[in-house]
Amino acid sequence: MAMTKQEKLDRKAEQKYEQTHQRRYRMTTSDWIFEILNHAFFIIFTVLCIFPFYYIFINTISDNDLVRKGAINFIPKGIHLQNYISMFNVNDVGTALMVTVGRTVFGTVLMVLASAFVGYLVTKQDMWCRKIWYRCLVITMYFNAGLIPWYLNMSMLGLTNSFWAYIIPGIVAPYNIILVKTYIESIPGELEESAKIDGASYMTIFVKIIWPLSKPILATIAIFGAVGNWNSFTDSLILMPDAPQLHTLQHKLYTYLNAASNLKNMMNSGAGTISGAAATNVLNAKTIKYTISMVTVLPILMVYPFMQRYFEKGIMLGAVKG
Helix, strand or coil, X not given: CCCCHHXXXXXXXXXXXXXXXXXXXXCCXXXXXXXXXXXXXXXXXXXXXXXXXXXHHHHHCCCHHHHHCCCCCCCCCCCCCHHHHHHCCCCCHHHHHHHHHHHHHHHHHHHHHHHHHHHHHCCCCCCCCHHHHHHHHHHCCCCCCCHHHHHHHHHHCCCCCCHHHHCHHHCCCHHHHHHHHHHHHCCCHHHHHHHHHCCCCHHHHHHHHHHHHCHHXXXXXXXXXXXXXXXXXXXXXXXXXXXXXXXXXXXXXXXXHHHHHHHHHHHHHCCCCCCHHHHHHHHHHHHHHHHHHHHHHHHHHHHHHHHHHHHHHHHHHCCCCC
16 A cells, blocks of 8 residues: 555655664764773773682682692682581680671661661651750760770670670660651651641551651661671670670671681791691681671671662662751
């Protein structure tokens, strides 16, 4: 069927547009050079970030004799999983892992609940002395008594050699409360007003409206709390001198690092006589450290990708207002 004159004109216009569009986005030589350099830079940067984890991992699954000799650099040799199996039998590492998991889970959950509820409260204009309480909360971010007063305070509260020393001090986190407060203020107020008209209380509004809508920012502060609890070892080092069963995994890693370094210095300087068993421990220290390092890092690396989309959205929306 023959095309009409108007259809022919439309067809020519479409062809002209396609030709112009192709010419407009045709990559020049400089564009290709930029793309190649850009991709090369990010590939190299990614490799530099990933390689330390890869290097530690291949040393944990390779033959221990080759690891001791420093022969494992790029490709694992003599692959086995015995290091991970036997690690939990080394000086209560399994107990330290359970303590770290426990403080991370309970500490993060309580911190998120407290941050969400307090962040919601300080957005209420009818809260008694709201500005004073909020300023008292913020001022703690800028002033710190120091390590010794902190230890004396924890000791007077009976939190030394106690698992609660890991949980109670971190429940109230001013920075996270500010993030939650700012995020809640970005939620349309009409939602809360309509709920009040229907007779909903503050607690009902918080549970049914504010909490579900605040999932992005809550996931964000949950990542902050989980990483902080998982990586912390200073409180374990200072507050648990007489409770080795409450030492965290990071504390155990710190202990192995110091022990291996001291024994190595003694061997190099020739000071004293070291038994064969001690020498064997020195040789195995590298493998033990690598294995514990992987066990320490892997859980966070596995959790973060699932929380990343909430993290990006929450941190952006929570930082819009001051």
